Amino acid sequence: MQGSVIVKVLPTAAIALAAAGAHGAGFQLLEQNGSGVANSFAGSAAVAENASTIYFNPAGMTRLSGTRQISGGLDVVRIGFEFGDDRGSTLPALTSTGTGDGGDAGGIALVPNAYVSMKLSDKLAVGIGLGAPFGLKTEYDDDFIGRFLAINSEITTYNINPSLAYQVNPMVSLGFGVSYQKIEAKLSNAVNFSGLLAQGGVGVFPGLEGVGKVKADDFSWGWNVGVMIQPSDSTRVGLSYRSKIKHELSGDVTFERPDSGNPLVNGAMAAGAPNGPVEADVEVPDTFVISAMQKLSTDWTMLGDISWTGWSSLESLEIFRTGGALLSRETLEWRDTWRLALGANYRYSDDVTLKFGVAYDQSPVETDHRLARLPDANRLWLSIGSQYRVGSALVVDVGYAHLFINDPKIDADGDAPAAKGNLVGSYDAAVDILGVQLTYDF
Numbered sequence: 001m002q003g004s005v006i007v008k009v010l011p012t013a014a015i016a017l018a019a020a021g022a023h024g025a026g027f028q029l030l031e032q033n034g035s036g037v038a039n040s041f042a043g044s045a046a047v048a049e050n051a052s053t054i055y056f057n058p059a060g061m062t063r064l065s066g067t068r069q070i071s072g073g074l075d076v077v078r079i080g081f082e083f084g085d086d087r088g089s090t091l092p093a094l095t096s097t098g099t100g101d102g103g104d105a106g107g108i109a110l111v112p113n114a115y116v117s118m119k120l121s122d123k124l125a126v127g128i129g130l131g132a133p134f135g136l137k138t139e140y141d142d143d144f145i146g147r148f149l150a151i152n153s154e155i156t157t158y159n160i161n162p163s164l165a166y167q168v169n170p171m172v173s174l175g176f177g178v179s180y181q182k183i184e185a186k187l188s189n190a191v192n193f194s195g196l197l198a199q200g201g202v203g204v205f206p207g208l209e210g211v212g213k214v215k216a217d218d219f220s221w222g223w224n225v226g227v228m229i230q231p232s233d234s235t236r237v238g239l240s241y242r243s244k245i246k247h248e249l250s251g252d253v254t255f256e257r258p259d260s261g262n263p264l265v266n267g268a269m270a271a272g273a274p275n276g277p278v279e280a281d282v283e284v285p286d287t288f289v290i291s292a293m294q295k296l297s298t299d300w301t302m303l304g305d306i307s308w309t310g311w312s313s314l315e316s317l318e319i320f321r322t323g324g325a326l327l328s329r330e331t332l333e334w335r336d337t338w339r340l341a342l343g344a345n346y347r348y349s350d351d352v353t354l355k356f357g358v359a360y361d362q363s364p365v366e367t368d369h370r371l372a373r374l375p376d377a378n379r380l381w382l383s384i385g386s387q388y389r390v391g392s393a394l395v396v397d398v399g400y401a402h403l404f405i406n407d408p409k410i411d412a413d414g415d416a417p418a419a420k421g422n423l424v425g426s427y428d429a430a431v432d433i434l435g436v437q438l439t440y441d442f
Contacts, residue, residue, distance in 0.1 A: 287307060
């Protein structure tokens with residue numbers, strides 16, 4: 001019975017270790033600065049307008065103004081994921097209460113960043129960046145009809161990115177960095193103990209519902225490289241690559257079990273769903289970006305981006321008990337994605353620049369494999385903002401973006417409708433981002 005219980009509980013936990021992104025497709029967070037929000041992050045690997053180029057293309061450090069620069073920002077993100085049942089959703093066997101829509105599974109997320117860059121010579125620069133390139137949080141109400149698939153999913157990453165750049169000649173600069181990344185996962189879903197007891201031959205005890213929780217984390221290493229080419233004063237091209245990072249997460253699964261009033265039944269639930277250590281391998285994807293910046297006149301500059309993300313590496317996710325026993329396996333079949341972005345900057349005055357942007361962001365999740373923990377879909381970005389120069393050393397960027405997300409449709413049962421139920425409907429989804437960046441030369 002023990003293996004049966006755990007296998008039914010943990011598939012959604014496996015999904016949550018690689019889920020819940022809404023800013024970029026999948027669970028990627030594009031907001032590694034506030035200054036790029038207004039352009040929908042178009043030209044990200046070419047602009048090098050502040051020290052956040054450490055993340056987007058480290059070669060850009062050779063193009064920064066001043067000898068030393070510090071840049072920090074905050075992106076405030078409001079995510080909306082509201083499920084609407086089309087009356088096709090069902091609860092698992094032996095449960096009968098709690099059929100809510102789950103409320104707004106989104107909320108407000110804060111994505112901070114900080115960077116420091118220093119030129120050691122006319123050709124050599126070094127720097128370090130701090131950010132959160134993956135993660136988000138979704139949380140449904142406790143009476144959500146799909147609670148056996150998902151209640152809470154919280155994914156957090158912390159990325160430390162020391163980098164260096166070298167200017168080969170006036171036209172070409174090269175950059176390289178390493179990433180020391182931590183990932184944390186906290187996730188939960190309801191557990192149908194009535195169904196699991198019946199399946200295990202213990203007896204029929206309707207209405208026994210609990211919660212399973214997984215907490216796990218890991219540190220791992222990755223790297224990134226970049227090339228920046230400036231054939232003329234009006235044209236700049238950037239190419240950037242960030243490697244995959246494989247995380248070997250370890251943590252624990254715990255269960256909040258209901259009290260049946262029968263010591264033997266309570267003992268059967270405890271024996272069938274014991275707390276204990278778990279392990280899971282998760283590989284965050286690699287990315288490749290080609291960017292361009294073109295000055296059309298003294299006042300207008302155009303920006304462009306084509307980026308690729310290797311989500312197809314996430315074909316499935318498996319969770320093991322420490323010791324090697326397979327507890328769950330979930331098929332994802334994610335696809336590689338493309339993102340296209342265009343932006344424009346208008347020099348309103350010597351101190352003020354107005355910014356605009358639009359982007360199309362493809363989701364790795366196809367309709368047949370959409371999950372309650374990840375109601376992801378293709379999205380369209382529209383953005384606007386401005387840059388203010390305050391004196392000779394301080395620059396302030398402010399940007400706003402609204403993401404229109406194609407209403408994601410879902411028909412999910414976690415491959416176990418008897419234990420998980422069936423969630424059928426669609427989501428009303430949207431994202432708003434407000435980004436602020438302060439940059440200081442010293």
